[in-house]
Structures are given as C-alpha cells and as structure tokens.
Amino acid sequence: MNRRWERLVSAYLDGEVTPEERREVETRLRQHPDLQQLCEELAQVRRLLQSLPPREMPQELESRILQAVRGQRPRSKQTGTGRLLWAAAGAAAAVVLFSWVRGGLDRLRAAETGVHWFVWEHAARGTPGPLADRTVLQVALTDGSLVLLGEPRASEEAR
Amino acid sequence: MKGLVLLAAGLVAVAGARAQPGPTPLGVLRGALEAPLRTDYEAIQVLTAPGPNGPETVRAAVWHRRPHTYRTEFLAPPRLAGRLVVDDGTYTWQYEPSLHLLVQAPSLGRSDLTLLGQVLDSHTVRLLGTDVVAGRQAYLLSLLPHGPGPTRRMWVDRVTGVVLKSEAADVERGVYFTSTFTRVSFLPVPQELFRVPRPRGVRVLKLTGETVRVRTLSELSRQVGFPVVAPRELPPGFRFRSARAAAWGATRAAVLEFSDGFSGLSLFQMPAQRVGDPPGGEVMRIGGAVARAHAVGTLRLLVWERGGLRLAVVGEAPLALLREVALSVDPDPSAEARRVQEVARWAGAPADRVAELRDRGLSFSEIRAVLRSKATGEASLRTVSASSLVEELERFQRAVRSWASSRESP
Numbered sequence: 001m002n003r004r005w006e007r008l009v010s011a012y013l014d015g016e017v018t019p020e021e022r023r024e025v026e027t028r029l030r031q032h033p034d035l036q037q038l039c040e041e042l043a044q045v046r047r048l049l050q051s052l053p054p055r056e057m058p059q060e061l062e063s064r065i066l067q068a069v070r071g072q073r074p075r076s077k078q079t080g081t082g083r084l085l086w087a088a089a090g091a092a093a094a095v096v097l098f099s100w101v102r103g104g105l106d107r108l109r110a111a112e113t114g115v116h117w118f119v120w121e122h123a124a125r126g127t128p129g130p131l132a133d134r135t136v137l138q139v140a141l142t143d144g145s146l147v148l149l150g151e152p153r154a155s156e157e158a159r
Numbered sequence: 160m161k162g163l164v165l166l167a168a169g170l171v172a173v174a175g176a177r178a179q180p181g182p183t184p185l186g187v188l189r190g191a192l193e194a195p196l197r198t199d200y201e202a203i204q205v206l207t208a209p210g211p212n213g214p215e216t217v218r219a220a221v222w223h224r225r226p227h228t229y230r231t232e233f234l235a236p237p238r239l240a241g242r243l244v245v246d247d248g249t250y251t252w253q254y255e256p257s258l259h260l261l262v263q264a265p266s267l268g269r270s271d272l273t274l275l276g277q278v279l280d281s282h283t284v285r286l287l288g289t290d291v292v293a294g295r296q297a298y299l300l301s302l303l304p305h306g307p308g309p310t311r312r313m314w315v316d317r318v319t320g321v322v323l324k325s326e327a328a329d330v331e332r333g334v335y336f337t338s339t340f341t342r343v344s345f346l347p348v349p350q351e352l353f354r355v356p357r358p359r360g361v362r363v364l365k366l367t368g369e370t371v372r373v374r375t376l377s378e379l380s381r382q383v384g385f386p387v388v389a390p391r392e393l394p395p396g397f398r399f400r401s402a403r404a405a406a407w408g409a410t411r412a413a414v415l416e417f418s419d420g421f422s423g424l425s426l427f428q429m430p431a432q433r434v435g436d437p438p439g440g441e442v443m444r445i446g447g448a449v450a451r452a453h454a455v456g457t458l459r460l461l462v463w464e465r466g467g468l469r470l471a472v473v474g475e476a477p478l479a480l481l482r483e484v485a486l487s488v489d490p491d492p493s494a495e496a497r498r499v500q501e502v503a504r505w506a507g508a509p510a511d512r513v514a515e516l517r518d519r520g521l522s523f524s525e526i527r528a529v530l531r532s533k534a535t536g537e538a539s540l541r542t543v544s545a546s547s548l549v550e551e552l553e554r555f556q557r558a559v560r561s562w563a564s565s566r567e568s569p
Contacts, residue, residue: 115453115455115462116455117407118425118427118460118462118471119456119460119473120264121405121425121427122458122473122474123267123458124251124267124368125265125370125403125414126416126473129274129278129418129419129420129422129423130271130274130275131191131192131278131313131322131421132422132475133325133336133338134229134231134246134267135206135217135219135221135231136206136217136336136456137267138231138244138246138267139208139217140455140456140457140458141251141253141267142244142251142253142262143455143456146255146262148366149262149364149366151255151258151260
C-alpha cells in the first residue's frame with residue numbers, strides 16, 4: 001500500500017473522487033485486505049466524529065472575537081451589524097483554520113516527498129546547460145514525478 | 160627523379176593542409192551546441208551515474224529529431240526498464256507501462272546558444288586530441304571550471320558535432336558520471352516516432368504545476384508574500400539567470416536560478432513554518448544553522464532553515480560549492496542594507512543604484528564590477544547597466560531564436 005492509495009481512500013470516504021477513481025478504489029479494495037482494513041478504520045473515525053453532539057459556541061468567545069475585531073465590548077442584543085461582524089469573524093476564523101490545516105498538510109507533504117520536489121523543480125524548470133546530458137535529467141525528472149504523484153516505482157509495483 | 164617528384168607532391172599536400180584552418184576548442188564547442196538544431200540521430204546510450212542504491216548503469220535507446228524533439232526508451236536497470244519518455248519541446252511525456260500511467264510534465268527545455276559565452280567565461284576549454292567512439296571519429300574536449308564545479312570531458316563527433324561520450328568528475332566524488340553512445344546513426348528520424356502512446360484506459364496525470372517568471376526580486380517578493388534574499392556572492396563563473404515563483408501545495412516558493420553556462424543551481428526559499436525539513440541526509444553546519452545534505456542522482460541538495468525561511472540549494476555540483484552559496488544567503492534585512500551601503504561607499508555610487516542592481520539579482524562582486532567599469536569607462540560587457548544587460552541578452556536571444564528557426568525551416 002502506498003500513500004497515494006491512502007489519500008484516495010480518504011477522498012473516497014469524503015465523496016471527493018471522480019467516478020473513475022471511485023471504480024479504481026473499489027476494485028483495489030476488493031483485491032487488497034490491508035487497504036480494506038484502512039478504509040474501515042477511517043470510516044469508523046468518520047462515524048465517531050459525526051456521532052459527536054453539536055456544541056453551542058460559548059458566549060465569552062463571541063465577546064472576545066468582537067472585542068478583537070472592533071476593539072470594543074459587544075452589545076448585549078445582536079443587531080444586523082453584530083450578525084454581520086459575527087459572520088466576518090467566523091469567516092476569518094475559517095480562513096485561519098484552513099490555512100493552518102493546509103500549512104500542516106504542506107509540512108506532511110515535505111516529509112512524504114522528501115527532497116524530490118526540489119529536484120523535480122530544478123530538473124523541470126531550472127537552467128540546464130545546453131550540453132547537459134538529457135537522459136540523466138530525464139531520470140531525475142521522471143523519478144521525481146512518480147514520487148510527487150505518490151506512485152510506486154515500476155519495480156516496486158512488479159514485486 | 161621519382162623521389163623528387165614524390166617529395167614535391169608531399170610538400171604541396173602539407174602546404175594545402177596548413178591552408179585549411181584546424182579545429183579550435185571554440186569551434187568544436189560551438190559545433191556541439193548547434194548539433195541538436197541541425198542533426199537527427201538514433202543511438203543506444205549507456206550511462207553510469209549515482210542511483211538510489213549506489214552507482215547505477217542505465218541503458219537506453221534514444222532518438223532525436225531536430226530541433227527539439229527527443230524520445231528515450233529505458234532498457235535497464237529493471238527499475239527503469241519499459242519507461243518511455245517523449246519530449247516534444249513543450250512537454251515531457253512519461254509513459255509507465257507497468258503502472259498504465261502517462262504523466263505530463265514540463266519539457267526539459269531547448270538548446271540555449273546564448274550560454275556559449277558563459278561556458279567560455281567560466282571554464283578553460285581545451286582540445287585534447289581525437290578519439291574513436293562507436294566507430295566514429297571524435298574530437299576530445301576538456302572543460303576545466305574556474306571554480307570548484309565539476310570538470311568535464313566531451314567526445315564530439317567530427318562530422319555532426321553530436322556529443323558521443325561525456326564524463327564529469329569533481330574532487331568529492333571522482334568520476335561520478337559517464338555516458339557513451341555505443342551505437343549511433345545519423346539518418347533522418349520520422350516524426351511518427353514521437354507520438355505519445357495513449358493505450359485504452361491509460362491514466363493521464365498532469366504535473367505541470369504553476370510558475371510565474373519575474374524580472375526583479377521585489378516583484379518576486381510580492382508574488383510569494385515574503386522578502387526574497389539573493390546570495391551576497393556566487394561561486395566563480397556563476398551568474399544570476401532568472402527568478403520565479405513556484406507553488407508547493409498552498410505555499411508559494413521563491414526560486415532563483417544561477418548558471419555557469421554548463422550546469423545550473425536553483426535556490427529555493429519558502430516560509431519555514433509552512434514546509435517541514437525533508438528527512439534523511441547527512442547533517443552538517445552552515446554558519447549557525449544545521450543543514451542536511453542529500454544526493455539524488457547526479458544532483459546534490461542542501462536544505463537548511465534561517466531567519467524563518469526554509470532554504471534549499473540544488474545543483475550538479477560538489478557540496479563545497481553548494482555550501483558556498485548557502486553561506487552567502489543572509490535573510491537579515493539589516494545585514495543586506497549595511498552591505499548595500501558599504502558597496503555604495505566603496506564605488507562612490509548612490510545606495511539606491513546598488514539596491515536597484517541587487518534587485519536585478521546581481522551579487523555584490525558583480526555590482527562592484529559594473530560600477531567600477533562604469534567609473535573607469537572600460538568598454539566591456541560589464542560597463543553596461545544591469546537593465547541594459549538584460550535587454551541586450553533578450554535581444555541576443557531573439558536573434559538566436561530567429562536564426563535557429565530560419566535554419567530549421569526546410
């Protein structure tokens with residue numbers, strides 16, 4: 001099992017795969033018990049998260065956000081402007097959370113792809129001299145492409 | 160009498176031979192640079208280079224159709240066997256039969272003849288003699304770098320200029336790369352051979368990414384959202400080539416490219432909190448920072464963190480050279496400002512002028528050379544301003560492209 005399949009299974013459970021990928025995942029799941037087990041574990045985590053009761057946002061959080069946004073204390077009763085500010089603060093929080101999650105994913109990706117992104121970028125877009133050997137550059141580029149796509153090397157697949 | 164006639168004939172032949180200009184290192188090198196634009200070939204190439212588990216011998220069938228199309232079928236080792244790569248001058252298409260996968264990536268680029276001048280500036284080029292490779296007569300050239308970069312030898316076909324064999328060595332790795340055509344033919348190669356295979360049901364994945372080329376570092380800083388740093392100095396023979404923004408997931412990375420005419424160096428910069436340190440590698444120190452040195456094929460990489468930036472320098476170069484670049488990158492803006500003031504005082508030039516040249520990607524020694532030659536009125540390439548240098552370069556590139564296309568048209 002490789003990371004591409006892990007990602008695909010996760011996306012499959014979230015309903016974020018193309019019909020082709022769906023078929024691909026379902027075929028793979030039938031053939032690989034370890035992938036099937038991972039899929040069940042991920043599905044269980046999802047079910048667990050979905051079963052958690054929704055929680056009310058604490059009142060003091062609202063006050064703190066409004067203070068931060070407007071630099072003043074909130075009015076006790078929400079007006080139209082207050083609701084608007086609430087929405088803005090919520091959107092800002094969502095953006096921060098999204099960036100934080102994406103940043104975390106980038107850090108994970110760096111660990112996953114190792115140095116291959118740098119090599120790939122250098123080979124694909126750098127300034128190779130006109131006399132540089134193209135075949136050795138092709139090996140660097142194409143090996144890097146497979147790593148970045150999360151594909152196993154041809155030999156690993158054959159084993 | 161017969162002897163005298165023969166002697167006279169011999170003298171005439173020698174005089175005739177002297178009248179023919181002999182090959183020069185520059186002539187042979189220029190011939191090698193121009194060869195892909197005017198010659199088709201088909202060859203079996205055997206190369207030995209560092210692989211994932213030590214030195215690896217790669218065997219491939221290669222085809223080239225002028226000016227910019229290449230096809231490579233990898234025959235060995237087993238991990239590469241079956242891989243097919245077609246470079247049509249715009250994209251590199253990689254077909255992996257065992258994975259039933261076709262990957263579309265950027266082309267490895269075209270022959271840039273403007274780099275010839277820089278190769279000559281940064282290397283001592285010598286013609287060592289002649290040799291025979293794959294049954295063909297070849298000139299043997301050596302290229303000795305003025306800095307710590309790799310030394311190269313190239314065997315250039317006497318008739319076509321195609322490089323039949325090459326070697327690269329440096330002080331850290333010895334001879335780390337060899338490539339030889341074991342069989343070659345120079346017959347026209349049909350266009351059909353460069354059709355990309357698309358078997359039924361093949362998965363096609365695009366890996367073309369996003370990149371934005373910019374002219375100045377301030378523009379690049381705006382693109383990536385953080386201040387981009389240029390190395391204070393570059394290793395001998397290297398010059399700034401270009402700057403661009405690249406995407407790493409949701410993160411933008413700044414990439415500066417340098418070249419000595421033969422090989423390139425890429426310097427990457429991205430926010431450290433967004434991109435983790437790739438694992439593995441050999442740990443070493445760069446100034447006060449801990450760096451990791453990695454090797455991937457013939458390329459070496461150094462990755463380190465400084466001033467909140469994750470930095471990486473990549474190139475086909477010994478670690479000593481990469482370390483020199485790394486030591487020269489200081490993300491501290493006050494240190495940069497101090498250095499700009501120092502150089503401005505030394506040259507008697509306004510600090511704004513020095514800062515402007517820095518913004519064009521020039522190292523401080525290049526700036527000193529530009530300002531000094533301007534002050535003394537020397538009529539050299541270095542006397543022109545950085546902006547006109549860029550314009551001159553672009554004009555020259557346009558002229559070369561138009562020359563190349565006129566040669567390509569039937």
